[in-house]
Amino acid sequence: MRRITLTRLTPVRATAAALLLGVGVSAAGCSSDETAPADAPVETTTAETESATTSAETAAVSSTESSAESSAKSSTEAASEGASEGASASKEPNSEKLEKSVAKAYEIFSPVAPQELFAHFDRCDSTGGDDSYNCSGPKVGQFQFFRSHSKAKQTTQVLTELRSSQVIEDSGDRVVGWSTLGTTAVITVVDNKEGMVMQQMISSDQEDPEEKIKELGLAK
Numbered sequence: 733m734r735r736i737t738l739t740r741l742t743p744v745r746a747t748a749a750a751l752l753l754g755v756g757v758s759a760a761g762c763s764s765d766e767t768a769p770a771d772a773p774v775e776t777t778t779a780e781t782e783s784a785t786t787s788a789e790t791a792a793v794s795s796t797e798s799s800a801e802s803s804a805k806s807s808t809e810a811a812s813e814g815a816s817e818g819a820s821a822s823k824e825p826n827s828e829k830l831e832k833s834v835a836k837a838y839e840i841f842s843p844v845a846p847q848e849l850f851a852h853f854d855r856c857d858s859t860g861g862d863d864s865y866n867c868s869g870p871k872v873g874q875f876q877f878f879r880s881h882s883k884a885k886q887t888t889q890v891l892t893e894l895r896s897s898q899v900i901e902d903s904g905d906r907v908v909g910w911s912t913l914g915t916t917a918v919i920t921v922v923d924n925k926e927g928m929v930m931q932q933m934i935s936s937d938q939e940d941p942e943e944k945i946k947e948l949g950l951a952k
Contacts, residue, residue: 829851830850830851830853831853831854831855831856833855833856833857834850834853834854834855834856834867835850836856837850837853837856837865837867837877838850840862840865840877840879841865841877841879841928841930843923843925843926843928844877844921844922844923844926844928844929844930845875845877845921845930845948845950846949846950848949849872849875849948849949849950850867852869852871852872853867853868853869853872853875854868854869854870855867855868856877862879863878863879863880864876864877864878864879865877872948873932873934874932874933875930875931875932876930876931876932877928877929877930878928878929878930878931879926879927879928880927880929881924881927883927883929884922884923884924884926884927884928884929885924887920887922887929887931888907888922888924890911890920891907891909891911891920891922892907894911896911896912896913897909897910897911897912898910898911898912898941898942900942900945900951901951904924905923905924905925906921906922906923906924906925907920907921907922907924908920908921908922908945908950908951909945910941910942910945912936912941915935915936915937916933916934916935916936917933917934917935917936917939917941918931918932918933919931919932919933919934919941919944919945919948919950921950
């Protein structure tokens, strides 16, 4: 019979064996950790971050472009409106630039004469309170203005009934024309609604009454 010899571990050998076993377990644990797919979460996080960054950049660019387009459109509209207002202002005389007495007469008799005509007057003198004015200017001559419903009615009858008169505009309330006496023509504008009359005497030998009326902007 073969005798089997049992070897006893000394304390030193037991300690060494325990250390080896511990290292082996630790090594196995480390090896297991290294082989695990630890990078997958990192790659996923990086991809998501890049995607989010790209989306944010795209949104920022879109917002910037939209703001730029909106600002450009607003500037263009503002410039267009400014140009339109400037053009309108250049076409219409400013009542603030009228001489004081002329401005007062214009406030009263604007129904029978345009502001462009009053802009040519140097002064307007009252000849009967606020109901009668004489206005004059070197380029347009002298005009008489009256505020009286009875005079407006009588003047309308003269324009529409006498053979020596000519009417070029008659809307019922407003009548524009002239009457002649020899070589003198009296250009007349009547507003029956407001009870106002404007008249100017000219020489029919030197000026055509109809052309003069259109030149002054009293009729189309």
